[in-house]
Amino acid sequence: MYVIPLEEILAELRRLNANRVLIQSPEGLRREAEELASFLEDRGLEVTLYGEVNYGACDPADLEAKRLGCDALIHLGHSYMTLHLEVPTIFVPAFSRVDVIPSLKKNLEEIRKLGKKIALVTTAQHIHKLEDAKNFLETNGFEVVIGRGDSRVSWPGQVLGCNFSSARVKAEGILFIGSGYFHPLGVALATKKPTLAVNPHTGDAIWMAKEAERIIRRRWAQIAKAIDAKSFGVIVSTKKGQLRLAEAKRTLELLREHGKKARLIAMDHISYPQVEGFPFDAYVVVACPRVPIDDYENWGKPVLTPREVELLLGLTDEYKFDEILGAERREDEPLGIAVHGVGK
Incomplete structure:
Protein backbone atom coordinates (compact mmCIF):
# COMPACT_ATOMS: atom_id res chain seq x y z
CA MET A 1 0.00 0.00 0.00
CA TYR A 2 2.94 2.33 0.71
CA VAL A 3 6.17 2.99 -1.16
CA ILE A 4 9.21 2.34 1.05
CA PRO A 5 12.41 3.16 -0.92
CA LEU A 6 14.49 0.26 0.40
CA GLU A 7 17.59 0.79 -1.72
CA GLU A 8 17.62 4.52 -1.07
CA ILE A 9 17.40 3.94 2.68
CA LEU A 10 20.23 1.40 2.51
CA ALA A 11 22.38 3.82 0.52
CA GLU A 12 21.81 6.54 3.12
CA LEU A 13 22.73 4.16 5.94
CA ARG A 14 25.90 3.16 4.08
CA ARG A 15 26.76 6.85 3.69
CA LEU A 16 26.31 7.29 7.42
CA ASN A 17 28.41 4.17 8.15
CA ALA A 18 25.51 2.93 10.26
CA ASN A 19 25.53 -0.75 11.23
CA ARG A 20 22.97 -0.78 14.08
CA VAL A 21 19.57 0.72 13.28
CA LEU A 22 16.33 1.43 15.16
CA ILE A 23 13.15 1.55 13.06
CA GLN A 24 10.30 3.69 14.43
CA SER A 25 6.84 3.48 12.85
CA PRO A 26 3.20 4.39 13.48
CA GLU A 27 0.83 1.49 14.07
CA GLY A 28 -0.38 1.53 10.45
CA LEU A 29 3.13 0.86 9.12
CA ARG A 30 4.19 -2.04 11.37
CA ARG A 31 4.19 -4.53 8.47
CA GLU A 32 6.33 -2.21 6.33
CA ALA A 33 8.69 -1.71 9.28
CA GLU A 34 9.25 -5.47 9.56
CA GLU A 35 9.76 -5.79 5.80
CA LEU A 36 12.36 -3.02 5.93
CA ALA A 37 14.04 -4.70 8.92
CA SER A 38 14.30 -8.00 7.02
CA PHE A 39 15.71 -6.22 3.96
CA LEU A 40 18.40 -4.48 6.02
CA GLU A 41 19.30 -7.55 8.07
CA ASP A 42 19.76 -9.56 4.86
CA ARG A 43 22.41 -6.96 3.97
CA GLY A 44 24.32 -7.30 7.19
CA LEU A 45 22.80 -4.60 9.41
CA GLU A 46 21.62 -5.11 12.99
CA VAL A 47 18.01 -3.90 13.29
CA THR A 48 15.67 -3.27 16.22
CA LEU A 49 11.98 -2.39 15.85
CA TYR A 50 10.64 0.31 18.17
CA GLY A 51 7.27 -0.76 19.59
CA GLU A 52 6.05 2.39 21.32
CA VAL A 53 3.18 4.39 19.83
CA ASN A 54 4.39 7.12 17.48
CA TYR A 55 2.56 10.44 17.15
CA GLY A 56 4.41 11.99 14.23
CA ALA A 57 7.68 13.56 13.21
CA CYS A 58 7.41 15.62 16.41
CA ASP A 59 8.09 12.43 18.40
CA PRO A 60 11.31 10.84 17.10
CA ALA A 61 12.90 8.02 19.08
CA ASP A 62 16.44 9.33 18.58
CA LEU A 63 17.30 9.34 22.28
CA GLU A 64 16.06 5.76 22.60
CA ALA A 65 18.15 4.82 19.56
CA LYS A 66 21.21 6.28 21.25
CA ARG A 67 20.48 4.41 24.48
CA LEU A 68 20.17 1.17 22.51
CA GLY A 69 23.57 1.73 20.94
CA CYS A 70 22.18 2.34 17.45
CA ASP A 71 24.08 4.38 14.87
CA ALA A 72 20.93 5.71 13.18
CA LEU A 73 17.16 5.99 13.46
CA ILE A 74 14.74 5.31 10.61
CA HIS A 75 11.48 7.20 11.21
CA LEU A 76 8.73 5.79 8.97
CA GLY A 77 5.55 7.55 7.90
CA HIS A 78 6.34 11.21 8.47
CA SER A 79 8.23 13.98 6.72
CA TYR A 80 11.35 15.74 7.93
CA MET A 81 11.00 18.22 10.79
CA THR A 82 13.77 20.53 11.98
CA LEU A 83 14.82 19.14 15.38
CA HIS A 84 18.03 18.64 17.34
CA LEU A 85 18.55 14.88 17.10
CA GLU A 86 20.82 12.59 19.11
CA VAL A 87 21.61 10.24 16.21
CA PRO A 88 21.40 10.61 12.41
CA THR A 89 17.73 10.16 11.51
CA ILE A 90 16.25 9.18 8.17
CA PHE A 91 12.67 10.37 7.76
CA VAL A 92 10.74 8.19 5.30
CA PRO A 93 7.31 9.66 4.44
CA ALA A 94 5.89 6.35 3.09
CA PHE A 95 4.06 7.57 0.00
CA SER A 96 0.73 5.91 -0.77
CA ARG A 97 0.43 3.91 -3.99
CA VAL A 98 -3.20 4.90 -4.53
CA ASP A 99 -4.11 7.06 -7.54
CA VAL A 100 -5.96 10.19 -6.38
CA ILE A 101 -7.50 11.08 -9.77
CA PRO A 102 -10.42 8.56 -9.78
CA SER A 103 -11.76 9.92 -6.49
CA LEU A 104 -11.51 13.47 -7.82
CA LYS A 105 -13.38 12.49 -11.00
CA LYS A 106 -16.10 10.82 -8.94
CA ASN A 107 -16.60 13.91 -6.77
CA LEU A 108 -16.04 16.63 -9.36
CA GLU A 109 -19.50 18.18 -9.00
CA GLU A 110 -19.18 18.20 -5.22
CA ILE A 111 -15.78 19.89 -5.50
CA ARG A 112 -17.34 22.61 -7.68
CA LYS A 113 -19.38 23.70 -4.66
CA LEU A 114 -16.14 24.98 -3.12
CA GLY A 115 -15.96 27.68 -5.78
CA LYS A 116 -13.73 28.33 -8.76
CA LYS A 117 -10.58 29.26 -6.82
CA ILE A 118 -9.67 26.49 -4.39
CA ALA A 119 -6.74 25.63 -2.15
CA LEU A 120 -5.37 22.10 -2.36
CA VAL A 121 -3.88 20.37 0.71
CA THR A 122 -2.93 16.86 1.75
CA THR A 123 -0.74 14.84 4.11
CA ALA A 124 2.74 13.42 3.51
CA GLN A 125 1.27 10.13 2.23
CA HIS A 126 -0.24 11.78 -0.87
CA ILE A 127 2.01 14.82 -1.32
CA HIS A 128 3.73 13.28 -4.36
CA LYS A 129 0.33 13.21 -6.15
CA LEU A 130 -0.55 16.84 -5.46
CA GLU A 131 0.68 18.18 -8.80
CA ASP A 132 -1.32 15.48 -10.63
CA ALA A 133 -4.41 16.56 -8.70
CA LYS A 134 -3.71 20.22 -9.46
CA ASN A 135 -3.35 19.55 -13.18
CA PHE A 136 -6.55 17.51 -13.26
CA LEU A 137 -8.54 20.18 -11.46
CA GLU A 138 -7.16 22.97 -13.64
CA THR A 139 -8.15 21.10 -16.80
CA ASN A 140 -11.66 21.00 -15.34
CA GLY A 141 -11.88 24.76 -14.92
CA PHE A 142 -10.57 25.36 -11.39
CA GLU A 143 -7.99 27.89 -10.30
CA VAL A 144 -5.86 25.90 -7.86
CA VAL A 145 -3.62 27.37 -5.15
CA ILE A 146 -1.04 25.33 -3.24
CA GLY A 147 0.31 27.21 -0.22
CA ARG A 148 3.94 27.07 0.86
CA GLY A 149 3.32 26.76 4.58
CA ASP A 150 5.84 27.60 7.29
CA SER A 151 9.11 25.96 8.31
CA ARG A 152 7.39 23.14 10.21
CA VAL A 153 6.17 21.46 7.01
CA SER A 154 8.34 19.92 4.31
CA TRP A 155 6.30 20.51 1.14
CA PRO A 156 3.87 23.06 -0.32
CA GLY A 157 0.31 21.94 0.32
CA GLN A 158 1.23 19.67 3.23
CA VAL A 159 -0.77 19.86 6.45
CA LEU A 160 0.10 18.30 9.79
CA GLY A 161 -2.20 17.45 12.66
CA CYS A 162 -0.87 20.55 14.45
CA ASN A 163 -0.08 22.90 11.56
CA PHE A 164 -2.34 24.17 8.76
CA SER A 165 -0.22 27.09 7.55
CA SER A 166 -0.25 25.87 3.93
CA ALA A 167 -4.06 26.18 3.89
CA ARG A 168 -3.97 29.88 4.75
CA VAL A 169 -4.15 31.21 1.22
CA LYS A 170 -6.57 33.33 -0.77
CA ALA A 171 -9.19 30.85 -1.97
CA GLU A 172 -12.95 30.36 -1.82
CA GLY A 173 -12.72 26.87 -0.37
CA ILE A 174 -10.25 24.15 0.53
CA LEU A 175 -9.99 20.64 -0.89
CA PHE A 176 -8.24 18.08 1.31
CA ILE A 177 -7.07 14.82 -0.27
CA GLY A 178 -6.53 12.01 2.19
CA SER A 179 -8.09 9.70 4.76
CA GLY A 180 -9.19 10.44 8.30
CA TYR A 181 -11.05 13.39 9.78
CA PHE A 182 -8.60 15.22 11.99
CA HIS A 183 -6.51 16.90 9.28
CA PRO A 184 -9.43 18.30 7.23
CA LEU A 185 -11.25 19.16 10.44
CA GLY A 186 -8.20 21.11 11.58
CA VAL A 187 -8.10 22.88 8.22
CA ALA A 188 -11.75 23.90 8.58
CA LEU A 189 -11.28 25.10 12.17
CA ALA A 190 -8.03 26.94 11.44
CA THR A 191 -9.13 28.70 8.25
CA LYS A 192 -12.90 28.99 8.80
CA LYS A 193 -13.37 28.27 5.09
CA PRO A 194 -15.57 25.63 3.41
CA THR A 195 -13.55 22.41 3.47
CA LEU A 196 -14.23 19.22 1.53
CA ALA A 197 -12.31 16.03 2.27
CA VAL A 198 -11.95 13.50 -0.54
CA ASN A 199 -10.68 10.06 0.46
CA PRO A 200 -8.65 8.53 -2.42
CA HIS A 201 -8.91 5.06 -0.87
CA THR A 202 -12.72 4.89 -0.65
CA GLY A 203 -13.79 7.63 -3.07
CA ASP A 204 -15.93 9.26 -0.36
CA ALA A 205 -16.31 13.03 -0.06
CA ILE A 206 -17.23 14.64 3.27
CA TRP A 207 -17.92 18.27 4.12
CA MET A 208 -16.32 19.44 7.36
CA ALA A 209 -18.70 22.26 8.35
CA LYS A 210 -21.06 20.24 10.56
CA GLU A 211 -18.22 18.31 12.18
CA ALA A 212 -16.35 21.56 12.87
CA GLU A 213 -19.44 23.08 14.48
CA ARG A 214 -19.91 19.97 16.60
CA ILE A 215 -16.31 20.07 17.80
CA ILE A 216 -16.51 23.78 18.64
CA ARG A 217 -19.67 23.18 20.68
CA ARG A 218 -17.83 20.45 22.59
CA LEU A 313 -10.38 34.45 30.96
CA GLY A 314 -12.35 36.78 28.68
CA LEU A 315 -9.27 37.90 26.73
CA THR A 316 -10.96 37.09 23.41
CA ASP A 317 -14.38 36.02 22.18
CA GLU A 318 -13.28 34.29 18.99
CA TYR A 319 -12.63 30.54 19.00
CA LYS A 320 -9.27 29.64 17.46
CA PHE A 321 -7.84 26.20 16.88
CA ASP A 322 -4.55 25.57 18.67
CA GLU A 323 -1.57 25.01 16.38
CA ILE A 324 2.17 24.53 16.65
CA LEU A 325 3.60 26.94 14.11
CA GLY A 326 7.07 27.27 12.64
CA ALA A 327 8.83 30.30 11.25
CA GLU A 328 7.56 31.97 8.10
CA ARG A 329 9.37 30.94 4.94
CA ARG A 330 11.29 33.44 2.87
CA GLU A 331 10.38 33.51 -0.80
CA ASP A 332 13.88 32.31 -1.73
CA GLU A 333 14.00 29.56 0.89
CA PRO A 334 14.28 26.02 -0.54
CA LEU A 335 11.43 23.63 0.19
CA GLY A 336 11.42 19.93 0.95
CA ILE A 337 13.75 17.75 2.97
CA ALA A 338 17.23 19.20 3.29
CA VAL A 339 18.94 16.63 5.56
CA HIS A 340 18.14 13.37 7.33
CA GLY A 341 15.57 12.50 4.70
CA VAL A 342 14.81 10.20 1.80
CA GLY A 343 11.94 9.92 -0.63
CA LYS A 344 11.87 13.64 -1.37
Whole structure:
Protein backbone atom coordinates (compact mmCIF):
# COMPACT_ATOMS: atom_id res chain seq x y z
CA MET A 1 0.00 0.00 0.00
CA TYR A 2 2.94 2.33 0.71
CA VAL A 3 6.17 2.99 -1.16
CA ILE A 4 9.21 2.34 1.05
CA PRO A 5 12.41 3.16 -0.92
CA LEU A 6 14.49 0.26 0.40
CA GLU A 7 17.59 0.79 -1.72
CA GLU A 8 17.62 4.52 -1.07
CA ILE A 9 17.40 3.94 2.68
CA LEU A 10 20.23 1.40 2.51
CA ALA A 11 22.38 3.82 0.52
CA GLU A 12 21.81 6.54 3.12
CA LEU A 13 22.73 4.16 5.94
CA ARG A 14 25.90 3.16 4.08
CA ARG A 15 26.76 6.85 3.69
CA LEU A 16 26.31 7.29 7.42
CA ASN A 17 28.41 4.17 8.15
CA ALA A 18 25.51 2.93 10.26
CA ASN A 19 25.53 -0.75 11.23
CA ARG A 20 22.97 -0.78 14.08
CA VAL A 21 19.57 0.72 13.28
CA LEU A 22 16.33 1.43 15.16
CA ILE A 23 13.15 1.55 13.06
CA GLN A 24 10.30 3.69 14.43
CA SER A 25 6.84 3.48 12.85
CA PRO A 26 3.20 4.39 13.48
CA GLU A 27 0.83 1.49 14.07
CA GLY A 28 -0.38 1.53 10.45
CA LEU A 29 3.13 0.86 9.12
CA ARG A 30 4.19 -2.04 11.37
CA ARG A 31 4.19 -4.53 8.47
CA GLU A 32 6.33 -2.21 6.33
CA ALA A 33 8.69 -1.71 9.28
CA GLU A 34 9.25 -5.47 9.56
CA GLU A 35 9.76 -5.79 5.80
CA LEU A 36 12.36 -3.02 5.93
CA ALA A 37 14.04 -4.70 8.92
CA SER A 38 14.30 -8.00 7.02
CA PHE A 39 15.71 -6.22 3.96
CA LEU A 40 18.40 -4.48 6.02
CA GLU A 41 19.30 -7.55 8.07
CA ASP A 42 19.76 -9.56 4.86
CA ARG A 43 22.41 -6.96 3.97
CA GLY A 44 24.32 -7.30 7.19
CA LEU A 45 22.80 -4.60 9.41
CA GLU A 46 21.62 -5.11 12.99
CA VAL A 47 18.01 -3.90 13.29
CA THR A 48 15.67 -3.27 16.22
CA LEU A 49 11.98 -2.39 15.85
CA TYR A 50 10.64 0.31 18.17
CA GLY A 51 7.27 -0.76 19.59
CA GLU A 52 6.05 2.39 21.32
CA VAL A 53 3.18 4.39 19.83
CA ASN A 54 4.39 7.12 17.48
CA TYR A 55 2.56 10.44 17.15
CA GLY A 56 4.41 11.99 14.23
CA ALA A 57 7.68 13.56 13.21
CA CYS A 58 7.41 15.62 16.41
CA ASP A 59 8.09 12.43 18.40
CA PRO A 60 11.31 10.84 17.10
CA ALA A 61 12.90 8.02 19.08
CA ASP A 62 16.44 9.33 18.58
CA LEU A 63 17.30 9.34 22.28
CA GLU A 64 16.06 5.76 22.60
CA ALA A 65 18.15 4.82 19.56
CA LYS A 66 21.21 6.28 21.25
CA ARG A 67 20.48 4.41 24.48
CA LEU A 68 20.17 1.17 22.51
CA GLY A 69 23.57 1.73 20.94
CA CYS A 70 22.18 2.34 17.45
CA ASP A 71 24.08 4.38 14.87
CA ALA A 72 20.93 5.71 13.18
CA LEU A 73 17.16 5.99 13.46
CA ILE A 74 14.74 5.31 10.61
CA HIS A 75 11.48 7.20 11.21
CA LEU A 76 8.73 5.79 8.97
CA GLY A 77 5.55 7.55 7.90
CA HIS A 78 6.34 11.21 8.47
CA SER A 79 8.23 13.98 6.72
CA TYR A 80 11.35 15.74 7.93
CA MET A 81 11.00 18.22 10.79
CA THR A 82 13.77 20.53 11.98
CA LEU A 83 14.82 19.14 15.38
CA HIS A 84 18.03 18.64 17.34
CA LEU A 85 18.55 14.88 17.10
CA GLU A 86 20.82 12.59 19.11
CA VAL A 87 21.61 10.24 16.21
CA PRO A 88 21.40 10.61 12.41
CA THR A 89 17.73 10.16 11.51
CA ILE A 90 16.25 9.18 8.17
CA PHE A 91 12.67 10.37 7.76
CA VAL A 92 10.74 8.19 5.30
CA PRO A 93 7.31 9.66 4.44
CA ALA A 94 5.89 6.35 3.09
CA PHE A 95 4.06 7.57 0.00
CA SER A 96 0.73 5.91 -0.77
CA ARG A 97 0.43 3.91 -3.99
CA VAL A 98 -3.20 4.90 -4.53
CA ASP A 99 -4.11 7.06 -7.54
CA VAL A 100 -5.96 10.19 -6.38
CA ILE A 101 -7.50 11.08 -9.77
CA PRO A 102 -10.42 8.56 -9.78
CA SER A 103 -11.76 9.92 -6.49
CA LEU A 104 -11.51 13.47 -7.82
CA LYS A 105 -13.38 12.49 -11.00
CA LYS A 106 -16.10 10.82 -8.94
CA ASN A 107 -16.60 13.91 -6.77
CA LEU A 108 -16.04 16.63 -9.36
CA GLU A 109 -19.50 18.18 -9.00
CA GLU A 110 -19.18 18.20 -5.22
CA ILE A 111 -15.78 19.89 -5.50
CA ARG A 112 -17.34 22.61 -7.68
CA LYS A 113 -19.38 23.70 -4.66
CA LEU A 114 -16.14 24.98 -3.12
CA GLY A 115 -15.96 27.68 -5.78
CA LYS A 116 -13.73 28.33 -8.76
CA LYS A 117 -10.58 29.26 -6.82
CA ILE A 118 -9.67 26.49 -4.39
CA ALA A 119 -6.74 25.63 -2.15
CA LEU A 120 -5.37 22.10 -2.36
CA VAL A 121 -3.88 20.37 0.71
CA THR A 122 -2.93 16.86 1.75
CA THR A 123 -0.74 14.84 4.11
CA ALA A 124 2.74 13.42 3.51
CA GLN A 125 1.27 10.13 2.23
CA HIS A 126 -0.24 11.78 -0.87
CA ILE A 127 2.01 14.82 -1.32
CA HIS A 128 3.73 13.28 -4.36
CA LYS A 129 0.33 13.21 -6.15
CA LEU A 130 -0.55 16.84 -5.46
CA GLU A 131 0.68 18.18 -8.80
CA ASP A 132 -1.32 15.48 -10.63
CA ALA A 133 -4.41 16.56 -8.70
CA LYS A 134 -3.71 20.22 -9.46
CA ASN A 135 -3.35 19.55 -13.18
CA PHE A 136 -6.55 17.51 -13.26
CA LEU A 137 -8.54 20.18 -11.46
CA GLU A 138 -7.16 22.97 -13.64
CA THR A 139 -8.15 21.10 -16.80
CA ASN A 140 -11.66 21.00 -15.34
CA GLY A 141 -11.88 24.76 -14.92
CA PHE A 142 -10.57 25.36 -11.39
CA GLU A 143 -7.99 27.89 -10.30
CA VAL A 144 -5.86 25.90 -7.86
CA VAL A 145 -3.62 27.37 -5.15
CA ILE A 146 -1.04 25.33 -3.24
CA GLY A 147 0.31 27.21 -0.22
CA ARG A 148 3.94 27.07 0.86
CA GLY A 149 3.32 26.76 4.58
CA ASP A 150 5.84 27.60 7.29
CA SER A 151 9.11 25.96 8.31
CA ARG A 152 7.39 23.14 10.21
CA VAL A 153 6.17 21.46 7.01
CA SER A 154 8.34 19.92 4.31
CA TRP A 155 6.30 20.51 1.14
CA PRO A 156 3.87 23.06 -0.32
CA GLY A 157 0.31 21.94 0.32
CA GLN A 158 1.23 19.67 3.23
CA VAL A 159 -0.77 19.86 6.45
CA LEU A 160 0.10 18.30 9.79
CA GLY A 161 -2.20 17.45 12.66
CA CYS A 162 -0.87 20.55 14.45
CA ASN A 163 -0.08 22.90 11.56
CA PHE A 164 -2.34 24.17 8.76
CA SER A 165 -0.22 27.09 7.55
CA SER A 166 -0.25 25.87 3.93
CA ALA A 167 -4.06 26.18 3.89
CA ARG A 168 -3.97 29.88 4.75
CA VAL A 169 -4.15 31.21 1.22
CA LYS A 170 -6.57 33.33 -0.77
CA ALA A 171 -9.19 30.85 -1.97
CA GLU A 172 -12.95 30.36 -1.82
CA GLY A 173 -12.72 26.87 -0.37
CA ILE A 174 -10.25 24.15 0.53
CA LEU A 175 -9.99 20.64 -0.89
CA PHE A 176 -8.24 18.08 1.31
CA ILE A 177 -7.07 14.82 -0.27
CA GLY A 178 -6.53 12.01 2.19
CA SER A 179 -8.09 9.70 4.76
CA GLY A 180 -9.19 10.44 8.30
CA TYR A 181 -11.05 13.39 9.78
CA PHE A 182 -8.60 15.22 11.99
CA HIS A 183 -6.51 16.90 9.28
CA PRO A 184 -9.43 18.30 7.23
CA LEU A 185 -11.25 19.16 10.44
CA GLY A 186 -8.20 21.11 11.58
CA VAL A 187 -8.10 22.88 8.22
CA ALA A 188 -11.75 23.90 8.58
CA LEU A 189 -11.28 25.10 12.17
CA ALA A 190 -8.03 26.94 11.44
CA THR A 191 -9.13 28.70 8.25
CA LYS A 192 -12.90 28.99 8.80
CA LYS A 193 -13.37 28.27 5.09
CA PRO A 194 -15.57 25.63 3.41
CA THR A 195 -13.55 22.41 3.47
CA LEU A 196 -14.23 19.22 1.53
CA ALA A 197 -12.31 16.03 2.27
CA VAL A 198 -11.95 13.50 -0.54
CA ASN A 199 -10.68 10.06 0.46
CA PRO A 200 -8.65 8.53 -2.42
CA HIS A 201 -8.91 5.06 -0.87
CA THR A 202 -12.72 4.89 -0.65
CA GLY A 203 -13.79 7.63 -3.07
CA ASP A 204 -15.93 9.26 -0.36
CA ALA A 205 -16.31 13.03 -0.06
CA ILE A 206 -17.23 14.64 3.27
CA TRP A 207 -17.92 18.27 4.12
CA MET A 208 -16.32 19.44 7.36
CA ALA A 209 -18.70 22.26 8.35
CA LYS A 210 -21.06 20.24 10.56
CA GLU A 211 -18.22 18.31 12.18
CA ALA A 212 -16.35 21.56 12.87
CA GLU A 213 -19.44 23.08 14.48
CA ARG A 214 -19.91 19.97 16.60
CA ILE A 215 -16.31 20.07 17.80
CA ILE A 216 -16.51 23.78 18.64
CA ARG A 217 -19.67 23.18 20.68
CA ARG A 218 -17.83 20.45 22.59
CA ARG A 219 -14.89 22.76 23.20
CA TRP A 220 -17.16 25.53 24.52
CA ALA A 221 -18.66 22.93 26.87
CA GLN A 222 -15.18 22.17 28.20
CA ILE A 223 -14.55 25.89 28.71
CA ALA A 224 -17.87 26.20 30.56
CA LYS A 225 -16.92 23.31 32.85
CA ALA A 226 -13.69 25.11 33.72
CA ILE A 227 -15.37 28.42 34.60
CA ASP A 228 -15.34 27.72 38.35
CA ALA A 229 -11.94 26.04 38.38
CA LYS A 230 -9.57 27.67 40.87
CA SER A 231 -6.47 25.59 40.13
CA PHE A 232 -4.93 24.45 36.84
CA GLY A 233 -2.25 21.98 35.86
CA VAL A 234 -0.49 23.38 32.78
CA ILE A 235 0.99 20.41 30.94
CA VAL A 236 4.04 20.89 28.74
CA SER A 237 5.31 18.05 26.55
CA THR A 238 8.89 16.81 26.68
CA LYS A 239 8.59 15.44 23.13
CA LYS A 240 11.06 17.37 20.99
CA GLY A 241 8.61 18.51 18.36
CA GLN A 242 5.90 19.39 20.89
CA LEU A 243 8.00 21.20 23.51
CA ARG A 244 6.35 24.63 23.86
CA LEU A 245 7.85 25.82 27.11
CA ALA A 246 7.49 29.54 26.36
CA GLU A 247 3.80 29.09 25.51
CA ALA A 248 3.27 27.01 28.66
CA LYS A 249 4.88 29.69 30.83
CA ARG A 250 2.78 32.38 29.11
CA THR A 251 -0.38 30.39 29.87
CA LEU A 252 0.80 29.86 33.45
CA GLU A 253 1.25 33.61 33.97
CA LEU A 254 -2.11 34.45 32.37
CA LEU A 255 -3.90 32.14 34.79
CA ARG A 256 -2.03 33.52 37.79
CA GLU A 257 -2.67 37.12 36.74
CA HIS A 258 -6.39 36.31 36.80
CA GLY A 259 -6.31 34.89 40.30
CA LYS A 260 -5.97 31.21 39.43
CA LYS A 261 -3.52 28.82 41.00
CA ALA A 262 -1.43 27.23 38.25
CA ARG A 263 1.41 24.72 38.23
CA LEU A 264 3.59 23.52 35.37
CA ILE A 265 3.58 19.75 34.74
CA ALA A 266 6.11 18.16 32.36
CA MET A 267 5.10 14.90 30.65
CA ASP A 268 6.04 12.70 27.72
CA HIS A 269 2.90 10.64 27.07
CA ILE A 270 -0.04 12.80 28.14
CA SER A 271 -3.15 11.06 29.49
CA TYR A 272 -5.60 11.67 32.32
CA PRO A 273 -4.76 8.55 34.41
CA GLN A 274 -1.21 9.86 34.77
CA VAL A 275 -2.35 13.17 36.31
CA GLU A 276 -5.43 11.94 38.13
CA GLY A 277 -3.68 12.05 41.50
CA PHE A 278 -2.91 15.77 41.28
CA PRO A 279 -5.37 18.07 43.13
CA PHE A 280 -6.08 20.44 40.21
CA ASP A 281 -9.59 21.45 39.11
CA ALA A 282 -8.72 21.59 35.40
CA TYR A 283 -5.84 21.11 32.97
CA VAL A 284 -4.31 22.93 30.01
CA VAL A 285 -2.41 20.85 27.46
CA VAL A 286 0.35 22.87 25.79
CA ALA A 287 1.45 20.11 23.44
CA CYS A 288 -0.24 18.35 20.52
CA PRO A 289 -3.70 19.92 19.97
CA ARG A 290 -5.12 16.45 19.37
CA VAL A 291 -4.82 15.50 23.05
CA PRO A 292 -7.55 17.78 24.46
CA ILE A 293 -9.71 17.54 21.32
CA ASP A 294 -9.53 13.81 20.63
CA ASP A 295 -9.26 12.51 24.19
CA TYR A 296 -11.39 14.94 26.22
CA GLU A 297 -13.98 12.23 27.00
CA ASN A 298 -11.28 10.25 28.81
CA TRP A 299 -10.47 13.15 31.13
CA GLY A 300 -12.30 13.28 34.44
CA LYS A 301 -11.75 17.05 34.62
CA PRO A 302 -11.94 19.87 32.06
CA VAL A 303 -9.00 19.94 29.66
CA LEU A 304 -8.27 23.03 27.56
CA THR A 305 -5.83 24.36 24.97
CA PRO A 306 -3.88 27.63 25.44
CA ARG A 307 -6.27 29.43 23.05
CA GLU A 308 -9.24 28.20 25.09
CA VAL A 309 -7.69 29.61 28.27
CA GLU A 310 -7.84 33.05 26.62
CA LEU A 311 -11.57 32.51 26.03
CA LEU A 312 -12.05 31.32 29.60
CA LEU A 313 -10.38 34.45 30.96
CA GLY A 314 -12.35 36.78 28.68
CA LEU A 315 -9.27 37.90 26.73
CA THR A 316 -10.96 37.09 23.41
CA ASP A 317 -14.38 36.02 22.18
CA GLU A 318 -13.28 34.29 18.99
CA TYR A 319 -12.63 30.54 19.00
CA LYS A 320 -9.27 29.64 17.46
CA PHE A 321 -7.84 26.20 16.88
CA ASP A 322 -4.55 25.57 18.67
CA GLU A 323 -1.57 25.01 16.38
CA ILE A 324 2.17 24.53 16.65
CA LEU A 325 3.60 26.94 14.11
CA GLY A 326 7.07 27.27 12.64
CA ALA A 327 8.83 30.30 11.25
CA GLU A 328 7.56 31.97 8.10
CA ARG A 329 9.37 30.94 4.94
CA ARG A 330 11.29 33.44 2.87
CA GLU A 331 10.38 33.51 -0.80
CA ASP A 332 13.88 32.31 -1.73
CA GLU A 333 14.00 29.56 0.89
CA PRO A 334 14.28 26.02 -0.54
CA LEU A 335 11.43 23.63 0.19
CA GLY A 336 11.42 19.93 0.95
CA ILE A 337 13.75 17.75 2.97
CA ALA A 338 17.23 19.20 3.29
CA VAL A 339 18.94 16.63 5.56
CA HIS A 340 18.14 13.37 7.33
CA GLY A 341 15.57 12.50 4.70
CA VAL A 342 14.81 10.20 1.80
CA GLY A 343 11.94 9.92 -0.63
CA LYS A 344 11.87 13.64 -1.37
